[in-house]
Ligand SMILES: CN1c2c(nc(N)[nH]c2=O)NC[C@@H]1CNc1ccc(C(=O)N[C@@H](CCC(=O)N[C@@H](CCC(=O)N[C@@H](CCC(=O)O)C(=O)O)C(=O)O)C(=O)O)cc1
């Protein structure tokens with residue numbers, strides 16, 4: 123049997139983020155739409171040429187996007203938020219929904235399963251589903267050669283959406299003729315890749331009937347066109363999926379704890395082509411091709427029609443190693459998107475042409491890397507994981523020290539990372555300016571923003587994080603055990619990207635990382651300045667983690683390092699320390715059988731970092747974009763004195779979770795959406811506060827924006843914060859009367 127190769131999706135950012143730069147230039151009016159089209163067309167063509175260069179048998183199409191592929195599906199099927207209806211379906215509408223405009227708020231952003239990628243949540247209220255030809259034409263421009271169009275499947279699409287009075291099933295059914303119309307747009311294609319990752323989650327049991335209905339409908343309507351149901355990130359129910367009338371199944375053989383392979387060996391896959399995800403699509407390690415070889419051999423023995431591919435779209439890994447200048451011994455261990463395609467090509471040559479030369483060369487590099495020992499330190503994880511006193515008594519001591527007003531106001535940490543800030547950092551990193559010049563600049567920016575915060579009359583101040591490129595990469599640059607890349611960008615939301623650091627060895631605190639900037643800021647004001655750290659769970663989840671030791675051990679190593687930093691800050695007189703954990707929810711396993719262990723480990727790691735402080739030191743944490751329902755008890759168990767959370771983009775849905783349990787620790791409510799340039803109206807902020815205060819004790823309540831303000835412009839920040847502080851001051855007066 124000949125084995126084929128395929129790919130599920132390629133990063134759209136471009137090698138050096140050309141995609142981001144073009145779109146942002148278009149938004150800023152620096153280029154016209156034509157030029158945007160041209161640049162994006164070139165990136166797409168480059169991506170295709172690169173994949174063709176590795177003789178991938180079937181390339182994805184339609185995975186490229188002008189913002190987000192879920193939003194693309196919404197435009198394709200006319201699921202347009204009510205407030206944006208009536209406009210032409212074009213780029214203006216696309217970016218209005220994604221970013222909001224002067225009149226209307228943007229749609230909500232949520233995490234795509236357990237990744238750091240955000241999709242735009244479809245809204246069903248009063249929509250008129252129909253097939254939009256213009257949206258299709260932009261998305262699926264013809265390519266020559268073998269291709270499989272990619273689209274998010276109807277069950278997943280509806281499961282990820284919100285609003286509307288129709289039932290889940292009604293929504294799915296209303297889309298089926300539109301998907302058919304979509305399929306019928308194409309002439310000859312290899313197959314249709316219909317992404318249904320929702321079918322690897324717990325919900326998959328309750329979704330079986332409608333899933334069956336959908337794929338039976340397509341089978342009747344499609345006149346023999348080949349559909350592959352693509353799953354990833356966890357094991358699937360192979361027997362059930364095999365019972366559906368589709369041509370093939372896409373399964374993840376990397377993140378399935380061995381369960382997909384077991385099912386294949388068990389003979390659960392019947393009369394289906396198998397699209398086997400054998401190369402890790404979301405971590406950066408070179409594959410052990412000897413092990414992959416034996417997996418593929420086993421699959422070959424059980425399956426008649428076999429295609430090998432990455433375990434998921436490569437959207438979640440950087441484009442290429444070729445622009446990096448890493449030590450060879452480390453680079454040997456890595457494979458970004460391009461190098462993963464090289465691995466597929468080597469496997470194909472081995473299986474189809476009995477040519478093992480490429481495979482042997484790659485395997486030699488894997489072995490070189492893994493022969494080095496990265497585990498040598500001993501750790502004492504036996505440190506306090508409980509605060510000395512319960513919340514009530516320590517919070518009284520904190521208030522005595524801090525003397526904060528009712529409804530204290532604060533921000534989440536970062537202030538605008540302006541072009542100037544980024545330029546200074548780039549100049550410093552490239553040795554164009556000295557350490558001293560960089561430090562002087564960071565200090566002047568910090569001072570400017572301490573003054574702005576004082577003028578605004580905010581109660582608890584922040585230093586602004588001007589010295590940080592990113593809240594995780596910054597710590598990755600300073601902790602032992604991490605390496606950072608030059609161009610290892612991965613899309614996070616819209617045009618915003620991150621460069622996750624790579625954990626390759628034992629993590630260790632070596633010297634203070636945040637002290638200088640925090641103490642400098644504190645020296646400028648009488649008001650408290652929060653120490654600002656990223657927590658161990660988030661550092662782990664937003665890094666590419668080593669896989670040679672258990673994940674929990676890596677998390678605890680990071681936790682000890684953050685504990686060391688917490689203690690340094692406390693020792694130097696910082697009285698409020700915020701340990702951000704925005705990625706805690708995202709790391710939740712997709713199957714609930716693993717939730718308990720994950721949450722226990724995550725809570726424990728946070729508490730390793732934060733429990734050793736005195737009662738008087740106030741520990742804050744922050745989480746954004748989170749759907750808290752399933753983890754609310756773990757959030758409470760963190761025992762943070764104050765948590766600040768995002769609520770405004772979910773239009774208040776989220777606070778319900780905190781209302782539903784007795785959350786009796788400090789809570790700061792995000793009262794406006796920082797992802798949008800829009801300035802909030804006082805009534806909106808007042809409404810958000812009033813709603814929360816109906817159930818949350820006034821004495822426990824703080825007011826803050828949804829998240830850090832690094833992406834916003836200075837005038838947007840000052841205007842929005844003024845509205846926030848003015849509204850709170852009015853509210854305070856009303857409460858005190
Ligand atoms: C809170 N969020 C975060 C997530 N994940 C993280 N790892 N970090 C997060 O903060 N996930 C969920 C959310 C996602 N939110 C965001 C918000 C904002 C960004 C963002 O702004 N990203 C920037 C890149 C940030 C960065 O690393 N900058 C570097 C490099 C700067 C740069 O572009 N340099 C230029 C040269 C500059 C010059 O010469 O003028 C270059 O390299 O070309 C830095 O500041 O040093 C973005 O631009 O997308 C991401 C996620």
Ligand SMILES: N[C@@H](CCS)C(=O)O
Nearest residue numbers: 534535536702704830
């Ligand atoms: N302190 C960080 C948290 C972002 S989730 C910031 O303000 O950007």
Ligand SMILES: [Zn+2]
Nearest residue numbers: 704746829830
């Ligand atoms: Zn945040």
